[in-house]
Each structure stands twice: as structure tokens, then as C-alpha cells.
Amino acid sequence: MxxxxxxxxxxxxxMAAALAFYRKLGLAFPVGAExxxxxxxxxxxGSRLAFDTEDTVRSFHPEWRPPTGxxxxxxxxxxxxxxxxxxxxxxxxxxxxxxxLKPWNAVWGQRYATVNDPDGNGVDLYxxxx
Numbered sequence: 001m002x003x004x005x006x007x008x009x010x011x012x013x014x015m016a017a018a019l020a021f022y023r024k025l026g027l028a029f030p031v032g033a034e035x036x037x038x039x040x041x042x043x044x045x046g047s048r049l050a051f052d053t054e055d056t057v058r059s060f061h062p063e064w065r066p067p068t069g070x071x072x073x074x075x076x077x078x079x080x081x082x083x084x085x086x087x088x089x090x091x092x093x094x095x096x097x098x099x100x101l102k103p104w105n106a107v108w109g110q111r112y113a114t115v116n117d118p119d120g121n122g123v124d125l126y127x128x129x130x
Contacts, residue, residue, distance in 0.1 A: 009050045010073065010121065011057050013066070015039065017118035018051050024092060025077050025123070076124035082111035085125045089113040105129060 012018040016034035023029065027041040027049065037056040040048045057064050079085045086103045092115045093099040100122050103113040110126045117123050 007048050012051050012119050021117045073121050079127040081127050085111040085113055085127050088125050
């Protein structure tokens, strides 16, 4: 068997804050998930995006420490069109999240923007330019 990507994991400092951010991007989590140490959302195609608290990771890897410096993961959410990139970016920034890159027309033919999740991970929003 060839290994298949099935699971993407993010370690979070604040489960409730992380889930609130990703819910705004359309991911579904069970009611009460904010109180859990491990939470998963099924993605289109059946893979999963999971969140673990720092304490959960330390429970099996006691020497683990949060990384410092820039983001170490790349997540991108496709939007329907350029206007949706702009509106989702504005909604997230208006909700208090940090905009890293304001929407712009990328040379590779996409409307693109980046917002930081509560743990400082850059989350891209994009749509093809018509």
C-alpha cells in the first residue's frame, strides 16, 4: 500500500479561539468541541483537519515546545470569486483577526489574501481571476 494523506493536524494554544476562526471559514465542529483536547473536522474528499491542545501534545511528547518565528504550515481556502476573497478577508479582520496580506491580484492569476489564525498560522484565501 502507498501511504495516503488523510489527516492534517494543528497544535493550538486556545481551542475555542482556533475553532471560532475556522468555523468562520466554513468548517464544522461538534457542539462543545471547544472543551475537548482533540477535535477533527472532515474535509471534502474525506481527509480530516484536526486540532490538539498544547497539553495534549505534551501528554505523549513531554519535551515538545511551541515553535517560534514565522508560520510553519500552509492552509489555503478557495473562494468562489475575487469578491468573496475580499469579503471573507474583511469579515475576518473586522472580527479581530490579524490580516497579514491584504487582498491583491497575484501574478499567477489569482486574487489572494492571508489572515493569521489565533496561533499565528497564515491562512490564505484565493480565487481564480477571470
